[in-house]
Amino acid sequence: MAYSVFDMEKRFEVDLEEIILKLKKFKGKQVLFQFPDGLKVWAVPFVEFVEEKTGILPRIWLGDCFGACDIPKSSCDVLVQFGHAPWNFGFDGSGVGKVSFRKI
Numbered sequence: 001m002a003y004s005v006f007d008m009e010k011r012f013e014v015d016l017e018e019i020i021l022k023l024k025k026f027k028g029k030q031v032l033f034q035f036p037d038g039l040k041v042w043a044v045p046f047v048e049f050v051e052e053k054t055g056i057l058p059r060i061w062l063g064d065c066f067g068a069c070d071i072p073k074s075s076c077d078v079l080v081q082f083g084h085a086p087w088n089f090g091f092d093g094s095g096v097g098k099v100s101f102r103k104i
Helices: 005-012 016-026 037-054
Strands: 030-034 057-061 078-082 099-103
Touching (some): 005 037, 016 078, 030 037, 037 057
Parallel strands (some): 030 057
């Protein structure tokens, strides 16, 4: 099965446009994306889409992800975490649906 970032957007209520806008607003150069195990199959198509749309150097955290408090150590500028429930926090005071943005 081929995985498409647009399938991810539909199945998991991920707002691609809003994520791209937030990343452009933040102006980070390196972004670390942390996916729960169930979404890791979409990680590569997602970061390819982000890189094409923003020019940001994306990184994928392939280690375990136990929730919002599980913040990996990284030299990246921003951590973008994907979750199973809506977020009400982030680097600018709000998340994007089930996605959180944090300065690291």
